[in-house]
Amino acid sequence: MKTSNLLIFLLLPFFCLAQSTLKLKGKIGNETTPLEWADVSILNSEGKIVDGTTTKQDGTFEINLKKGFYKINVSLLGFEEFEKEISIENDFDLGSIILKENTTNLVEVVVQSKKKTIEQKTDRLVYNLENNVTNVAGDALSAINTAPGVAVQNNTITILGKGTSRVMIDGRMIELAGEELNNFLKSIPASDIKNIEIISNPPAKYEAEGTGGLINIVMKKGVRDSWKNTITASYDQNKYGIYTLRDNFFYNKNKIRFSASVNGKTGYKNVDEVSKVYFQEGLSNLKATTKMKDENASGKLALDYDFSEKTTVGFQFIRDRNNPDFKSDIRIDRYNTQNQLENYTLNNSFSDRESGNQTYNLHIITKLDSLNRKLSFDADYFNYNSKFDRKFIANDYDADMTFIGVNQSGRNISNQDIDNLSFKADMEHPLQAINLSYGAKVSFTNSISDVLYYNTITGTPVLDPTQSNRFKYTENNQAIYINGDKKINEKWNLQLGLRLENTQTNGFSETINQTTENNYLKLFPTFYASYKKNENNSFSLNYGKRINRPRFDLLNPFRIYISSNSYSEGNPFLKPSFSDNFEFAHSYKEILRTSVFVNSVTNGYGILFTSNTETNTQIITRENYFKNLSYGIGESYSATFADWWQSENSLYFLGAKTEFIKDINATPSNSLQIDFSTNNTFVLGKTTKLQIDFSYTTPFKSGLYEVGYASSFDIGFKQDLFNKTMQIAFLANDIFNTSYLKDFTSVVNGVKQVYSQKESNRFVRLSVVYNFGNKKINVKERNFGNQDERKRTGN
Template sequence: MKKVCLFIFMLLPLFCLAQTSFKLNGKIADEKTAVAWTDVVILNQDGKIINGATTKEDGSFELILNKGSYKVKISSQGYSEFDKEITIEKDTNLGLIILKENVTNLGEVVIQSRKNTIEQKTDRLVYNLENNVTNVAGDALSAINTAPGVAVQNDVINILGKGASRVMIDGRMIELTGEELNDFLKTISASDIKNIEIISNPSSKYEAEGTGGLINVVMKKGARNSWKNTTTVSYDQNKYGIYTLRNNFFYNKNKFRFSASVNGKTGYKNINETLDMYFVEGPTKMDVITKLNEENVSGKLALDYDFSERTTIGFQFLKDKSNPDFDSDIRINKYNSQEELDSYIINESFLDRKSGNQTYNLHLITKLDSLNRKLSFDVDYFDYNSKFDRDFIANNYSSDGTFIDVDQSGRNLSNQDIDNLSFKADMEHPLQAVNLSYGAKVSFTKSNSDVIFFNTITGTPELDINQTNQFKYTENNQAVYISADKRINEKWNFQAGLRLENTQTNGFSESLNQETINNYLKLFPTFYASYNKNENNSFSLNYGRRIRRPSFSLLNPFRVYISSNSYSEGNPFLKPSFSDNFEFSHSYKKILRTSVFLNAITDGYGVIFTANPETLTQVVSRENYFKGINYGVGETYSASFTDWWQSENSLYFLGSKIKFTKDINATPANSLEVDFSTNNTFSLSKATKLQIDFIYTTPYKSGLYETGYTSSLNIGFKQDLLNKTMQIAFLVNDIFNTSYLKDDVSIVNGVKQVYSQNESNRFARLSVVYNFGNKKINVNQRDFGNEDEKKRAN
């Protein structure tokens, strides 16, 4: 009851406030007639869209704005874009605005506007991926990996120097992490994406989940009163081949907007892994070669309908089905103290796996009154399921190849189901003194997983209850937030927010008869300050507190045996980790951006590879075992060296100071890390582009692990044909095969372990993209409900 009262206490004062506002109107025409159904957009000084309208049949428009400075932007197909700085202190009439037609005559030089690849906003970095040729025929995961300051490492999406990040699609959180999240992102076509927002310190409106912040994938909506279809066919060649077919369709007319996409993929990927453990008695070296099936089918439907000029309702549906079967050949060599081969194990296995997920969203957005108060509701349902059936046999051999015995033989059956249902309400409440936003969200998550193991070493399957388990987990979360945004003058802007999250979790292992319950109530404050010194220099300072909750699989206490002397287990007592994030940034002419940041982490958790030198066994466990800080300096430079050479460059210097809070027989090590990337687009002609990208990360140490260098050189080429309705693109990714995880070293109990993983990052891709549609379809006049009464007044 106290918690409910606290929620009401936070929200109640907000409904008692009022404000005054002013009217902005005008009329739009070309040199001949009025221009109807044209978008009029209002942006604040940070470039954020805060209001908008569509012109009526006579070209007129009207908006309600608070006192302040804004930019009016008017764009209509076939006309040059119009923008103007305005200051609202009273009712304002812009009068007649004449748009100029875009007319191209023979012999004229056509100069096309080019959106900047990187745009710096107050609280986020916007990456417009369409400028990068390497994203042609790619997917959402590869597009995120090309974003500045973002790297995908060990199935985790990280913002450099800040940690693991959660991913949203159009502002809606995806309830997946790790490998499952990456597989889901691979089903989304990059051609469906408008831009990617890197939000290193999100406001209180967003979930506090994600130490490194949030990455928001913004999908395309399609142009007004038009339809368009894009078909993409591509072929990737690594050791094996992968075929991909994608089709995206957009239709917008009057009050109705509809989009649909379908994606299909088939082929194989080669994965190589190595794990070396150096015992005193002699090293053990494991090599794994896996042939992974990339078979996948996915689709998306989205529609929005305007009930009135103030109210819109919409629905989205995404579905994905995969069959990622794989064959694995595992060889484990055991050496004596003289590093002579003593014996080896050959493990052959086949995994039949099926996975899928589906997402439903229903949303409603309505403007409550002429004061521009806006209320939105979202209902989301997400379901993920995975089933696999694995047969394997591991045989022991002497050094000369003589068969000794069967080390292990078995059959694993596993099922996992995750369901999430959430309800969210958000209110934008502009006032005379300050712009407020507030809202609430409730979320209900259930995860059921079971593992059944049959020992087949005798030839007859026998149930092994020690390797059979069912784990049920529930997590419920309730949250409220409030945020206030205040522009003091032309130079200063402040924003402060507070989010309160209440979480209840319950995990139960049936075979272990073990139940773990957690309840916690946490506050997450945020603060932003920005200062525009002049048109060339702007500064910002922000702070936010974040949480990183363990994924469902990490909380399952059951042991999964990798071999007879190696197993992995979860930890139901894992606690969430917290981070306090500080960042100061400076932008010069919007081409040079400098950021200085520091993240303080408490209750940090992660994977520990513990080798026992007495039993020659390995245990892979998860623990809250460290605290510390991550810090760094980042530079991003956008350059146009010539009209035909555009370049985006970044350089990060990162460091960490990690200390162990758990009794681990290991010594923490920390060092400097340097990350460099350069993305270069060369316009060889109006229809031909060449892309050359290069990234490099130095070796570095952080806490328990030391990681080797990574680098990648990528070259892409795109040719536009048939008046840009067709594109042919060619990409060679990671030419020198150096972008994979290599030499990941940890030393626990005096035993050195070295792990590497190569997932076929080197490949060549040929793709063909074909676009067709109608840029302007016939539209009907959008009459008001009181049209008859209006006529009677004339």
């Protein structure tokens, strides 16, 4: 789209504002005094909130409206709600409205206003963390893993039956994946998270990236007219120990909302890996034990300022540093066809690692008129950098422990730097016939990767240019979207969206002097339909097309040697894969939710564990090698078995059909996968909670791979002290140590490979949380029509 056309597209709403508005005002109070911070909501004839405000210190309020019929609703914690239907023809003064005090006991009010753990919306599932005790003193990654229908394993976050998911914070995409994404999420305390949105088919407003949809982390905002500080200290004991200290501060007064957090972690964890390769000459069995440093320091600053009742400007800064040094002891045993040990290799290595990222965001949100037309701009800058320095020596021995010689001795030094700059404009443009939204985004990404290999077998480092490389990669993306939402009647609601993305990529490998370009223009439609049959039953149908672009490191063609007979290499010719996602859902009383889904992936890419049978070399590479049709049915059930027992349960049945589109000398195989989880909260008293969680996934086959079972049994306990200003929590995670990746099996070129990885998932945690601050006003939250923007501005 030309720049001039895009400018007209974005400025269209400014030409539609010539409509007269009228003032509605009034004053809220009780029998004796005016009431501040009362919520005033304006609903149209369809019952939808079109505007809202809160009363000032003297109890007064004022709202601009168009002519028409409305219902006004006034609410305040501790008082009965007030409702009245009004007709606006001229400026209207409601006069004094007297609220009656609610005679219900305060404790009962708190119980009734408690949020549901799971809320089903038209295009997403909302998971509220506050009810799950195991999230006390946890981080964002562990919180995501407790969300219904989401699994975290082997550095991958997936929505069950969908595939790998991208992650956002407050609607802003995190430009990380894999291990780097997980490390970043571990730096975010779960106590800072308001809820997690699971968006299996994201609307056109969001990037089309991510076959498995999006997971949006919504951060908490400070309560109005208050400040609060939370200090958290915890200790994890696995094979080693990990200490964590966090401090979070919120300030919200008048026109200013400010938050700051500092997080620090230090300690170690253990990682055990086993890789078995069944060559024709015999088994090659690798066992690795790694002591990894878990050291992190991170911080966040966020500031929002209301220039006026209509315009808010905000700034956010996040910085995260990790130092995951690790020492590995690797043993590779080689057997003959009679399963007798012939020789073995001992590889001792130490890796000095450091990584970090920083994110800057500037946003402006302005309400254009009383019809709830809103325009927002976002400018984001993201930088990620990592340094890796690995020294190793591998010695060969005979079966009788006789030293043969040095297999390999070297030093790997690699650096990676990624920069992403993006600009986004979004417009909400309600019309009489349809709620319209549209916008545009441009994004610029640059990535540089250096790999240097020094041969140290003589004792003097010698640079090997054939194993050293510099890889440059750029990716630019331009996108526009339009989305329409129409409430047909009290039962039917429709939503349609279109997103157009234009992408240009360029990869250059200096060592082999190879340039790879890939440019493509793609359209991504979305569709949602919901039907509310009655108070107990509602149905929805949605469709979305998605894209899955390869990570930057997967495009680097250079080989990184694990041993002299094992290496990993990227593929600069990787192309993105595409998916078409369909889902039909039913909700019964918002307690029982059923989801039936079908996803079709074309040009799918992934890791291939292949081998060279002539040299008995293991090769780990990446290819576009399959297409896949996956399907399934999921059931989730929210139960209150007693006043003291709440339970969230899910059961998924998943299947797939895979075809290989490239000759990789392998046969696809698929089987049924069953995933079950239950999360149970027991209220043992007014200040005591017990949490018991269990999850289990059956062994299954999916395309090229077969995966073993995984399960986890967790117990958490929380005790509130000193009027809930302090909490003491205990967590026993993965008590039976069965949640790790096991028996990850593939057969390529007639060679069977089996891989397992066991991290420190079994641990016990003791946590102390202390809250203090000025909490004299506790305002009940209410969803307005501009709720998304209010989340970002702190309201």
